[in-house]
Amino acid sequence: MNTYKSPGDCLERLRFLDRERIHLCRVAALLQWDEETFLPAGGVEERAEQRAVLEGLAHEKLVCAETGELLDKLRDHASLSGTVSDLQNGAGGFPVADFLRVLRRDYEKAVKIPVDFVRECAKAEALSQAAWIEARKHNDFAAFAPHLEKMIDYAKKKAEFWGWDKNHLYDGLLDFYEPSFGVKEIAAVFSPLRERLQQLLKKIAARPKPVDAFLHQNFDISKQEAFCREVLAGLGFDSKRGRLDVSAHPFTTPLGNNDVRITTRYAPSDPLSGLFSVIHESGHAFYELGVDSALRYSSLADGTSMGIHESQSRLWENVIGRSRAFWKPWFPRFKECFSKEFGETDFENFYRAVNIIAPGPIRVDADELSYSLHIVLRFELEEMLFSGQLSLNELPGAWNTKMKDYLGVECADDAEGVLQDVHWSMGAFGYFPSYALGNLYGLQFWDSLQGALGDVDGFLEQREYGPIHSWLRENIHRKGRSVEPAVLIKEVTGRSLSADSFFRYIEQKYMELYAF
Amino acid sequence: MNTYKSPGDCLERLRFLDRERIHLCRVAALLQWDEETFLPAGGVEERAEQRAVLEGLAHEKLVCAETGELLDKLRDHASLSGTVSDLQNGAGGFPVADFLRVLRRDYEKAVKIPVDFVRECAKAEALSQAAWIEARKHNDFAAFAPHLEKMIDYAKKKAEFWGWDKNHLYDGLLDFYEPSFGVKEIAAVFSPLRERLQQLLKKIAARPKPVDAFLHQNFDISKQEAFCREVLAGLGFDSKRGRLDVSAHPFTTPLGNNDVRITTRYAPSDPLSGLFSVIHESGHAFYELGVDSALRYSSLADGTSMGIHESQSRLWENVIGRSRAFWKPWFPRFKECFSKEFGETDFENFYRAVNIIAPGPIRVDADELSYSLHIVLRFELEEMLFSGQLSLNELPGAWNTKMKDYLGVECADDAEGVLQDVHWSMGAFGYFPSYALGNLYGLQFWDSLQGALGDVDGFLEQREYGPIHSWLRENIHRKGRSVEPAVLIKEVTGRSLSADSFFRYIEQKYMELYAF
Secondary structure, three states, X not given: OOOOOOHHHHHHHHHHHHHHHHHHHXXXXXXXXXXXXXXXXXXXXXXXXXXXXXXXXXXXHHHOHHHHHHHHHHHOHHHOOOOHHHHOEOHHHOEHHHHHHHHHHHHHHHHOOOHHHHHHHHHHHHHXXXXXXXXXXXXXHHHHHHHHHHHXXXXXXXXXXXXXOHHHHHHHHHHHHOOOOOHHHHHHHHHHHHHHHHHHHHHHHOOOOOOOHHHOOOOOHHHHHHHHHHHXXXXXXXXXXXXXXXXXXXXXXEEEOOEEEEEEOOEOOEHHHHHHHHHHHHHHHHHHHOOOHHHOOOOOOOOXXXXXXXXXXXXXXXXXXXXXXHHHHHHHHHHHHOHHHHOOOOHHHHHHHHOOOOOOOOHHHOOHHHHHHHHHHHHHHHHHHHHOOOOHHHHHHHHHHHHHHHHOOOOOOHHHOOOXXXXXXXXXXXXXXXHHHHHHHHHHHHHHHHHHHOOHHHHHHOOOOHHHHHHHHHHOHHHOOOOOHHHHHHHHHOOOOOOHHHHHHHHXXXXXXXXX | OOOOOOHHHHHHHHHHHHHHHHHHHHHHHHHHHHXXXXXXXXXXXXXXXXXXXXXXXXXXXXXXXXXXXHHHHHHOHHHOOOOHXXXXXXXXXXXXXXHHHHHHHHHHHHHOOOHHHHHHHHHHHHHHHHHHHHHHHOOOHHHHHHHHHXXXXXXXXXXXXXXXXXXXXXXXXXXXXXXXXXXXXXXXXXHHHHHHHHHHHHHXXXXXXXXXXXXXXXXOHHHHHHHHHHHHHHOOOOOOOEEEEEOOOOOEEEXXXXXXXXXXXXXXXXXXXXXXXXXXXXXXXXXXXXXXXXXXXXXXXXXXXXXXXXXXXXXXXXXXXXXXXXXXXXXXXXXXXOHHHHOOOOHHHHHHHHOOOOOOOOHHHXXXXXXXXXXXXXXXXXXXXXHOOOOHHHHHHHHHHHHHHHHOOOOOOXXXXXXXXXXXXXXXXXXXXXXXXXXXXXXXXXXXXXXHXXXXXXXXXXXXXXXXXXXXXXXXXHHHHHOOHHHHHHXXXXXXXXXXXXXHHHHHHHHHHHOO
């Protein structure tokens, strides 16, 4: 079919095909971004078809016979004139071996999925997401259930196509988001995590609750938005390379190497909800924006795993965004914006309120302790749905029961219960655990960062985020997908992933805050 | 290559290919819409590549061997089991013969253009548009000139590919936008048009000028926008099927059968500029939104020519939007929104100010008389550029000279002169004449509409736009591209296109207004 002779020719052609596919993926991402931000209601059905066409084409580009042939030729380079290793230090520092490894894995995952199935899925996902938006608005789980059932079926079929045994389909999905993590590995981390967090929650429940009534007044949305934009700019988010908009569920999407868009949502009664979503998503965006430009327009220009991605967003949201040092310079400004609402509130009260441990039904608004319990709940329910232990009509009840057991929270309705997250409506099963893994990765990175930078609090107090960005970019972001997560964590921190840093951070912070 | 036996099979496959291509075209349109509304500056370069990939793919879909084979088989249907005529009254009333005719023409136009050229063009266009936006902002024709030169070269090459003789390349471009109109045909209409309009302008210049100082104050942009949205909704624009946003140059783009987006721009010192752009673009949008849903997702789901498209936008903007009857109910509301600015202005003064004949440099802000002179100027300059009578560095000067000759206007700088329009930056040469043709088509339709509906002013005075929409939809919109413009005008009005209706309308309206 093709007549490329030298490894150089093969590689050039492979990079061309990859580049076209990456463009199609970015365009598909624009279709989705637009659907969640600006698409008129009447456009939903046609948009689903458009997405199906685009995602189908991107899939075809990846799985085409030529890609397979080129990958094979480059593996068996002995038979070609010249070798791939000649190309290792190619122009612009493009890491050829990593590119071939990552592309081969993507290719092998994708080639097993029939094109028609990809298109069918993409279309169903778009309809399902639209149905979820409506169902959530009208608190109508029944209206969403048929879509959810389809999404589960599609996810199961996908894992089957990848070659997973009928009894381990959920493992296949978990592995997709975080390579080499399955039900067993995650349960081994999550069971003790759940126990230790529940113990901590009990200790905290016995302590006096900080006052946070001043945070629950009517905060003007446009003033909230202005403050969020100020913080975002202060953090170093370049408005020439990205945007902030509003959507039902906050998300980040890279539409280009220099066009990474984030969204948030504002609640009048909670000025921190929208703000922390902005800070969270900016962490994702900094990761995408920090990928080395040598990798752009290629399969390597992305985060290396969902867990590593979440480590970045959760570092910015929690470790930085909920710290005393961060708020020292920002609180006076926040108080200026809402002088009537904050009145005489002093800094220490505000800081305690920001870090109040108050289990509630909504994951994205959860405190640092409750958050991981929300994740454990989702992981367990997903596992039960995929193993057949739980049927769809039992799901809202099971959700509410676990919510009560783990967090002591009663859900008022399904809109703030089982319908709260976008993920399932997109068929993203197995994704949730990466949020909790992100906490672990994140704190382990943070320990190293502090070791390298010294007085990080001093920087935060001066709103000097440059050194933090530089360290994260140099050690993590710039590498994109060229380094696997398990290798990255060891390369950067000197040790394999463990929960030590996370527990030490959580215990120290909340022992101090709650004085136990 | 394919094994479709019956005309039914062939048609089904052809419609599938066509549908995929239409989806790709809509997606390419979204890329462009986003570029002009929300794209961060850093994303321009990558967006150009994305557009190139999408437009290349859409082109490939159209020119693929299979399309050609299927078209041939369906033309030579005698050799197949069953005939195309069996399909004429197919399910959903889809007009098969029109579809085959239009698709064959598009195919034959496109198959002559090499795919690589299409991609190169698309990429250059995106860069050119971005350069134009900057050049216009900084009044820097020199910065835009290299892009413009490229756009002219590409347009010439395109006409050559289509098979036009080197001496008639501009004819090829004109014909593309308005079939069977070339330099000779258009000059034959435009020369007398220019003379008659110049005569009218002279008569008007001798009459006292209406007062319009009250229209040139500082009109708050957000209040302007609110009023525009109110008018747009009042006209019957369904926000579930479209959007209104802001861009450097107003435009309309259909991103789907139920997602047609328009843009405008607001000037603080002129509350009518943004408003009339909104009304103009809504006329385009009503056309697209009125196409029969049986035609959707096919090559027939679009306006039949640029001239017919402009007839719709200019009907709404001028014939309706600048009429006494239209403003009777809207003026009191407009006055409410800007009570301080309008003060004691009475209706008759306002109506006269709305229709003031005041030649100025900007086409989109031009009065109904000057407008066509702006078009004649552009047509003549395009003709000179393509015939080699004018070089690019002479262009700004030639622009200014003609502007002075035809309209008596001095351009302050190139930003309000040769740089004012987006069209050339997109390589859309030969497009401008369709604006003036639109005036002629539009008034001829309007005569028939009035004949059918009777007291149209009565409807306008009641803000009852339903009967007008129904008539336009039934007679023009629903047909999409299934009827050619020359056939359509005869089918709807009983006669071929002439300037009679337009002249009668213009002369009556302005004789009354200026009492000569």
